[in-house]
Amino acid sequence: MSTPILETDKLSVSFDGFKAIDNLSITVDADEVRAIIGPNGAGKTTLLDLISGRTAPSAGHVRFKGEDFTGLREYRIVRAGIGRKFQTPSVYESLTVFENLEMSYPDPRSWWSAWRFRRSPDVVAAIEEIAEQVYLGDRLRDRAETLGHGQKQWLEIGALLIQRPQLLMLDEPVAGMSVGDREKTVELLAKLSKGHAVIVVEHDMEFVAKIAHRVTVLHQGRILAEGPMETVRADPRVIEVYLGN
């Protein structure tokens, strides 16, 4: 067992008295692909919001590589190595695939460095390599708006990868994807798990079974079950609240 890269410690958040996340402690190891599943409103996306700094917790802590990240600004969390993909594909439609990836290139990210930015061969090589990885090697010059749904999802994953994060958080990466694209995404994530920790929020059980090392089932902001997919699937409580429906 490797050392945990991410820990949440008794994390809670409530919106108008409704506890979206309730005293939640989870641990994710480096090189692990963790799936988070659960019925609608279980708090899956909220958990990602808390980790990525989009929402501030009411109580508890988030630790990344042993450091307390609670309450840090979003961009600092990203720079420290946590990348996040949103539920709906979120790319810059009017820019080309190349420019999309370039935007995420971890040059010192200030307005000044962006103004002075020049396309060096290193940058171009890095972008081409990532594009190849996310199956967009031949689409670099096309505008992102011309991409298919699945390709946009990959582009967003590519935009995360170029930031060289240690933890990737993917919110429903295969939602709305064709079967073929799903297969390729499974392959992609399998490759990524070497060298990155990955947290995936997903509804598609088949997909989860293929990629996840461990599965955490959330229900009403709490952990209902945790473990390998087979164990979780067999758990009667899980069947009752989620799979049984």
Place this chain on the structure above:
Amino acid sequence: MSTSLSPAAGASAVRRWTTQVIVDTRKRQNMYFVLLAILLLAVFPASFNIFRLNLLGKYLTYAFVSLGLVLCWGNGGILSLGQGVFFGLGGYCMAMFLKLEASAPANTSIQSTPGIPDFMDWNQLTTLPAFWVPFRSFAFTMCAVVLVPAALAFVLGAAMFRRRVGGVYFAIITQAVAAILSILIIGRQGYTGGVNGITDLRTLHGWDIRTDSAKLILYYVNAACLLGGIALGFSILRSKLGRLLVAVRDREERVLFTGYDVASIKTFVFVLAAAYSAVGGAMFTLQVGFMSPSFVGIVPSIEMVISAAVGGRSSLLGAIYGTLLVNFAKTYFSESFPELWLFVIGALFIAVVMLFPNGLAGIDLRKFIYRMVIRFRNRDSIKPGRPPSTLLTAAGEAALATNKDARSDSAGAL
């Protein structure tokens, strides 16, 4: 097809036409920029008398505000309804220096306290207020013209953007600031000259700015600064920073989660827009010879936004033409039908938003001209012995379709 217009000739004509059309966007922008420079530096001075030229120079000072708005609103997505504040502050800084020079003891010996501006004397002030004193220095004034408005913009931007205040809320706050500043200036008559503003400005380091030759020189200085401002704007919009601004406008959250400090980027562009406005304000004071709260409040601030929108809110060059158009219209209507002006500008704004969201810059002249040519040719070809040249029409439309990308790029060109 035994016609005078063979398919091959038609196709090659179209190809020639297409090659002409696909010019690199940047090259086209550069061409339009040179064209504007020729207009401002040669054509206008040659064709207008000094009175008209001075009026034009006055309009061009508003164009600085529009340039700032193109960067901050059109590209960065930050709508400010208070650019008059920065225009006014820049203008007032300049006016304070000029007023102090005009109020030298020799010129103001009939006052109860000679050596202070006349309006202070009328308001029973006996000493120069402390914040006026540094404006005796020209170097200080030159710095203050840009730095005072920039500092205010920085404080506003840093406070608002860090707290995620954006969109309509930010616009309303900037509008409130415009209202507050104009009320403050009007209310503190003894310190600011009140509703009349700071008037009767005469010399800059002994150089009389009211003479025709001074007006001509100031017009050129203004035009040169404006062209410099456009060049600076292009250097931003063509860099990664320019794409970053558009990204912030379209997908702020994504930019944030890419590790950019969005608040600092927004603050930067807002401060930059304020600095542009401030330079415009200072040039206004120099060319028109006074500054008053009527350029600070809500109405002028909104007129500036409309000017930018008419020109095309994301186009630097469009902003110049939009500003000129709106201000010529304003002068014309306020002279001929003063009560109509507000309705005209309101209607103009609605028309631009509904019909031409990209303003003047979004109007595709080439497409328009091409359509006219086709219509003309077709009418021509109905004559006996010449069947309608549908081929040219179809091929031309196809060429238009293939150039769709090039054309959507050109929205930023003019």
